[in-house]
Amino acid sequence: QKEVEQNSGPLSVPEGAIASLNCTYSDRGSQSFFWYRQYSGKSPELIMFIYSNGDKEDGRFTAQLNKASQYVSLLIRDSQPSDSATYLCAVIIQGAQKLVFGQGTRLTINP
Amino acid sequence: KAGVTQTPRYLIKTRGQQVTLSCSPISGHRSVSWYQQTPGQGLQFLFEYFSETQRNKGNFPGRFSGRQFSNSRSEMNVSTLELGDSALYLCASRKGQGDDTQYFGPGTRLTVL
Numbered sequence: 001q002k003e004v005e006q007n008s009g010p011l012s013v014p015e016g017a018i019a020s021l022n023c024t025y026s027d028r029g030s031q032s033f034f035w036y037r038q039y040s041g042k043s044p045e046l047i048m049f050i051y052s053n054g055d056k057e058d059g060r061f062t063a064q065l066n067k068a069s070q071y072v073s074l075l076i077r078d079s080q081p082s083d084s085a086t087y088l089c090a091v092i093i094q095g096a097q098k099l100v101f102g103q104g105t106r107l108t109i110n111p
Numbered sequence: 112k113a114g115v116t117q118t119p120r121y122l123i124k125t126r127g128q129q130v131t132l133s134c135s136p137i138s139g140h141r142s143v144s145w146y147q148q149t150p151g152q153g154l155q156f157l158f159e160y161f162s163e164t165q166r167n168k169g170n171f172p173g174r175f176s177g178r179q180f181s182n183s184r185s186e187m188n189v190s191t192l193e194l195g196d197s198a199l200y201l202c203a204s205r206k207g208q209g210d211d212t213q214y215f216g217p218g219t220r221l222t223v224l
Contacts, residue, residue, distance in 0.1 A: 034211075044154070046214060098156050
């Protein structure tokens with residue numbers, strides 16, 4: 001079982017709709033969770049981090065964390081073509097004290 | 112505040128050569144981590160340095176090594192390059208001391224011929 005798993009996509013969403021990106025992790029002791037956005041040919045850019053169960057909102061982005069289900073998601077409201085990118089979920093693996101990334105979900109917003 | 116910087120941005124080498132990549136973290140950040148990104152394997156952790164000490168290491172052969180200087184700048188070295196080492200090498204910095212948030216540099220694109 002991979003430490004961090006994401007659906008690789010591609011995920012296609014119409015402009016203005018809500019894009020939902022999902023991630024599961026294997027280490028039940030993980031405490032820190034991150035979402036990065038990566039445009040083609042560029043480096044990952046931090047979007048959000050979340051540490052506590054529940055929702056965390058920042059503008060059009062909402063991160064949701066459910067530690068009991070070992071599940072973290074990212075919602076993008078009012079999706080724009082500029083949101084088209086690969087979204088990487090990352091988790092601090094407590095035992096190894098390192099940041100582990102999922103394979104990323106490629107998101108395309110269709111005008 | 113300036114972000115993470117990496118040099119060089121692009122590099123072309125041949126098999127058997129060695130290469131050194133450089134990373135300057137955000138001012139005040141004491142931890143530097145290195146990652147390798149390839150289309151097939153995604154982002155893979157190489158190692159992390161904090162206050163000049165390697166704190167953690169990923170599953171890479173000994174040809175991959177690194178170090179950190181007293182000003183927190185870090186270098187990564189790959190010896191005896193192989194074709195499979197062609198990748199985007201990313202450096203990320205964080206404050207450390209309980210702050211887990213990492214910020215990435217622009218990366219160095221290494222091509223091995």
